[in-house]
Amino acid sequence: MPPESLKTPVWSSFDADWYRARYAFELGELAAADNAALEAHYRNEGAARGLSPNKYFDEQWYRGAYPDIEEAIRQNGFVSGFDHYSQYGHEDRSPNGLFSEPWYLSRYPDLTRATLDRSGALNGYDHYLRTGDREFRSGSPFFDPQLFYNDSLLAPSPLPDNEPHPASSIPETGAFATLLAAPHEADVRRTSWYFDAPWYLETYPSVRKALRDGLFQSALQHFLTNRTPGQFSALQWFSESFYLDLYPDIGEAVAARNFRSGYEHFVRFGCLERRRPHPDIDLEAYFHSGSVREDIERGLFRDAFAHWIARRETQAQSLPPLDQSEYQRLAARRAEALIALLARRPLDFSFSGTPQLSVVMHVRNRFPQTLAALSALRCTFHASTELVIVDAGSRDDTARIERFIIGARVIRLESDATHADAMASALPHLTAQVALWLGQGVQMGHGAVQAALSHFDAVGGSGRKRVGLVTGRTVRPDGRLLEAGAILWRDGSLERYLEGAAPETPEACFSREVSCGSTPCLMVDRALLGVLNGFDRTYDSPAAAIVDLGLRAAALDAVTLYEPEMLASVDIVASEAATLEASDRATLRSRHAECFLTLPPPAPSLRARARLGASPRKRILFVEDKVPCRGLGSGFVRSNDIVRAMSRLGHQVTVAPIYSVTEPLSKIRADFPPDVEVLHDLELKDFDRLLTERSGVYDCVWIGRTHNLERLAPTLLAHAAGLPMNGIVLDTEALDAPRTALRAQLAGETQSSSVADAVSAELAYAWLCQAVVATSALDADAIRQAGYANVMELGHMQPVRPTPAKWAERRDLLFVGAIHEAGSPNHDSLVWFIQHVLPLVREASGADIHLTVAGYLGTGVDLSSLGAFPGVELLGAVDDVALLYASHRVFVAPTRFAGGVPYKVHEAASYGLPVVASDLLGRQLGWRDGLEIVSGPVDDPSRFALRVASLYADEEFWGAVRVGALRALEDENSEKSYTVRLNVILQRVLAASRP
Incomplete structure (x- = not known):
């Protein structure tokens, strides 16, 4: 766009009305003069005295923020800071403490020179005043327009009730413009989570006096413009001295005037890096607690510090945790609320033809919980469903359940009918290819049924057995896990895996073969169910019958699969449900003696292996800098392709990052196959614990990047007895030594060692590895020249998909x-x-x-x-x-x-x-x-x-x-050739890792 299309900047005009009001004391009788006289006063006298021409530019702040300005005024003929800003400073400097030109353009990368030209804006500040303010963009970390708007709306309105709240005009006028028109609002409204005006005024009485004397317009202005920033804290929860003592390099940067204070560094960078602002605050730990990370990923907060401050100010005092019985009581009340609704609009399970799913429910009384389970099922799964309800002598409204549900087959049995009796009576009526055994009060989550069904449609590959049963992730009424699959031990005892953990725990979020499940939420192949003749009547507890069903299926080469997306919640938790009676345990061991011989004994150290059932899949620990999401680029896409290919080859992969991640969990899960375990909450300091807990689990350890091998080598050697020491792979991804040499050459620097010596140093721990993988022939040659013969190449997988545009x-x-x-x-x-x-x-x-x-x-x-x-x-x-x-x-x-x-x-x-x-x-x-x-x-x-x-x-x-x-x-x-090359590497390594 040609320069003539640029408009006169909003910030460039003299504002006589504002000037008159702001400097009434300095102007004296001249304050009553007309606008032309006031503008002449500014040009001839006010500018040189350090007065500002309008509310958009703060002369005193500008001179204080940029020490070279005073000298420029004296030496270069500038009349004022505003004169300098108008001629040159607007290109990269900021006009006041509430707008940062670099911060604005960095925060919104769409605001390039081309974008500004199209809008007619001279610089970022001009764009902000024209449109950005009304778009609720932020020009400074110290001004959050949405927070200011929300707080303003909550303030009592001085207007009659029938008139709009004054703050309702903010979207039209702009939050920043509103604040500039009434700067004192910054003392009574929240402008950001990084400054606490009431605390500031209470802590520093001298500031309150300075405001009364008219030296400053607000506490925030004082904080941003005072000449001794190290003596004033923005809020209670940042300690300047603590921060600078903890991070000496920042103190050096402040001393060099690269930052106004340690707090400026913290707000710009430190809070994003989760550095500690105060002895009592650990942002790293806080980031990984509760919903903090999720809230930041969703854009609700910029960083963990802002989240911490907001929660401290807005959250009610924490209450003691409720007992499980209280959660169960609340769940029952919610279920009861459905009765009146479904009496008017019954659930419809009618269908024609062959249903996609058959559902069997064994019920006895607890009518509201039955309706809650069926309502959730109908709301989350709309395909044709054959519903068979087996009522064991209920005396509540279950006796007239047909008034609430259309199209269900109801079978009435005596009150002493067991789960096995219920299944036996329902079995002849099931016509779908897959059946769901669903307990009272078990509510299926969105997509849960479809996720489980998909495994029965899938064709097994890479030597995997067919799926006979699918169990899922079950959540208690208090929101914690009840079970993520179950572990059957050699003594016949049963353990609910991860009971009490958070549902998003990484170990609970990948599909895998398991010994069994124990909750009444089980999907079964209908033909297999017929061959097995349902549940065995020998067992007293439903859990034992479910375990037995899975073991009998396994004897027919049909596995039980844990599917985390088969998410269900239960309304009641029986503490004894997963504790098998001694008689049931004895019966299981007797009837499945051969199977029990191969089960692990009940030792916590074996839990990591036991959770995978009897799966023959090879287990690979895949180590990278970060969880290799595809959007990260820089080699992570290649790592992601390798993990996917390993999964296609039939291996069980665990991804372990060296650094904790900030990518949204939704993105992480979408980027990996469902059977890949992604330990997204792991970091380097956790590897010792990980390898202790998983001693003897892995058949191969694949380490991405040479620096990670160097970091992990001591830990690997310390755990050598539990690791496949002949099954370690170093995937160099890209050798750093040649790159460093080229960088030095471009910078005109002299290298202290040759490239060959640098490569040898980079590969100092490669002797640990059975194979060293290079991405290119050039890197492979360099590795061989360093003395390693076990070098293999694996570049990128890139299927062609040309777009048609000419x-x-x-x-x-x-x-x-x-x-x-x-x-x-x-x-x-x-x-x-x-x-x-x-x-x-x-x-x-x-x-x-x-x-x-x-x-x-x-x-x-x-x-x-x-x-x-x-x-x-x-x-x-x-x-x-x-x-x-x-x-x-x-x-x-x-x-x-x-x-x-x-x-x-x-x-x-x-x-x-x-x-x-x-x-x-x-x-x-x-x-x-x-x-x-x-x-x-x-x-x-x-x-x-x-x-x-x-x-x-x-x-x-x-x-x-x-x-x-x-x-x-x-x-x-191509995908095929890439997978073949990877398989050659893995087969060589896995063969060597076998004892």
Whole structure:
């Protein structure tokens, strides 16, 4: 957009009315003058005296925040700080304490120079005042517009009841504009979770006096502008001295005036890193407690500190935990509320043809609980359902249950009818291929039935047995787990796995073969149920009968599967339900003697193995920096592909991260197969405990990245007796030594050692491993030269899926890559390309070519300075990158230093988007310049720009490179060939790990 389209900035005008009111004392009689006289006063006198021209700019704050301004006024002819801001400062400096230009542009990466130009805004502050404020964007961590709005609405209205609340106009006028019009509101309204005005005024009486004297307009303004920030705390729960003592490097940064105070660092970075703000607050532990992490992931809070402050202020005093009986009583009351509703609108279970599911309920009295279970079933599963209710002599409203339920078959038995009698009487009437045994008061969750049914439709693979029974994750009335599958011990005792744990506990959230389940929520193959003739009448307890059914099914090679998505809640918990009678235990051991010989004895140390039943699947511990979600990029997509392939090959995989994760649990679960255990709450300090609890469990330990092997080596050796020491794999992902050497070369630094020596040092613990995996031939050669012969290659899996758009239907350049930290290869390449290459591409093409930048951004990564360049569009992480690949014409990968193989180049090419990459990436890929890829030198921006421009402008050349890359991917990176290569590695390692 041409410069003439820019509008006059909102913040640039003199506001006479505001000036008159704000400086009435300084103006004296002149306050009564007209607007022109006041503006003349400001130009001739007020600006030099440090007065502000309008409510949008704080002259005193600006001079205090930027010490060079006073000198600039004296030396360079600037009249005031506002004069400096108007000419130069608006580009990257902030106008007041409640708006930070860098913070605003960093927080909202969509506000690039191109976006600002389209809106006619000169800078971020101008955009904020024009539209951002009314969009409830925030310009500073010290002003949360939604919080201010909510608090304002809760305040008593001075207007009559029939008139709108004054705060109701905030969405139209803007929260920030409202505060600027009445700055004293900051002392009585919550403006953010990072400042407590009432506490501040009570703690520092001198501030209250300064407000009365008119030196400051609010406590918040005093905090943001006072000249001795180290002497004032924003709120009770941050200690400046504690923070600087705990983190000396921050103290050095404050002393160097990189930060105004330790608290500024904490608000900008420390709270996101979960550093400790106070001796009594452990943000890391708090983050992993309750719903804190989930609330942050949902965007309800920016960080754990804000969440902690908010909970402390808004949560009622915690009450002692309720007894289980109280929860059960409340569940019964909820169930009773259904009676009147269903009397008017009965549940309809009528169907025609063959039903998709048969349901059997054994009931006796407890009519409300029966209705609650059936209502939940009907609400969560709408497909045709055959319902058989077996009533064992009920004397309550169950006797007339037909008035509440349509289409059910009701079988009446005597009051002494057992669960086995109920199943036997129902069995001849079941016509669906799958049956659900459902207890009274057991309420199925959303999608639970469908999740369990899917296992009966699936075809077994990789040597897996067919599924005969499915049990699920059951939750008690208090919201804790009742059972996540059960463990049957050699002595005949039964243990509910993870009873009392949180439902989202990682160990409860993956499907697996189990010995049995014990709750009355069991899905069974109907044909198998017929062969087994239902429950055995020999057993006294329903739990023993369910266990026996699973053991008899196992003898017919039909397994019991635990499915966590088969989520159900129970309204009552019988403490003895999972405790088998001595007679039942003896009968089980007698009738299944051969099976019991292979069961583990009841030892807590064997629980990790016992929970997996008798599954023959090989167990792999997969270690990575983080849980390898696909959106993280930077090698994590490859790791995710490896985990998926391991699962397809029939192995039981446990993912163990070195660092705790912040990705939403919904994203984690969506990114992995359902049978993969993801220990998302694990971190390095927990590995000793993990390996102790799981001694002897794993057949293979796959360690991603060389630095993780170095970190874990002492722990692995300490637990050597319980680990497959011949089954450890080092997956280098990308050697760091060559990358570090290239980085040093670009920076003109001298390396203290050769690349070969650095590779040897990086592989210092590789001797522990049965196999060392490299992603490229270049890395494999470097590892062999370091003295290791057990090297195998495993690159990327990338099935081709070319998008149909032709050359003429596409435009612009695309860069996709995760940037976890400043200075990383992706960050370095993006900065270099935007600063040195993109302007030359735009000039050479003579067109308004834009560069779209997409990908995950790590905490503290700020690309706002790049967004100031013409033609740059910053998207951040995107949900569907395929849409970008389908609309852009050329993908750029100007990586200047890296190791391994670039995943995003493979991905872009797989979508049919030709790539211009650095010569380095071309060598790593083994692709030929001009055939599968277009390569350019990173030491010659002009040459690189010409390579981009030539591919962009030449339709025939573009088409040839597109076809060549697709052909190469088909040959080298298909799912089938990738899985075969991985299987070769695993078979070699697993064979060596066997005793």
